[in-house]
Amino acid sequence: MIISALFGGETMEFxxxxxxxxxxxxxLLKDSGVGPYFVFDAWCLSKFDxxxxxxxxxxxxxxxxxxxxxxCH
Incomplete structure (x- = not known):
């Protein structure tokens, strides 16, 4: 993709x-070196004050x- 931006009165393309x-x-999930280490179990953390x-x-x-x-689900 080409991005155009005006800089110093000149249109530059990047x-x-x-x-x-x-x-x-x-x-990443399909990668055997990374995927098995993903954790999708959300935790609700609390501490006693x-x-x-x-x-x-x-x-x-x-x-x-x-x-x-x-x-909720």
Missing amino acids: KMYYCLLWDWACD GASFVCFINEPWMANEFWDVQV
């Missing part, structure tokens, strides 16, 4: 190489999204 995320993830258990997030990129999907 080649952009990409891979569809879904295809990349499927390739002295009075009650408080939920905490250990991976900020998805937060509780996977957990919410898992407990």
Whole structure:
């Protein structure tokens, strides 16, 4: 794919190489050196603060999204 951008009054063209995320993830899952180590079981983590258990997030990129999907289905 070619991307065009205006820079200093001149249109510059750049080649952009990409891979569809879904295809990349499927390739990783099929790889015998990587695929078996994927974990899809979401965890709800909590810690005791002295009075009650408080939920905490250990991976900020998805937060509780996977957990919410898992407990709803």
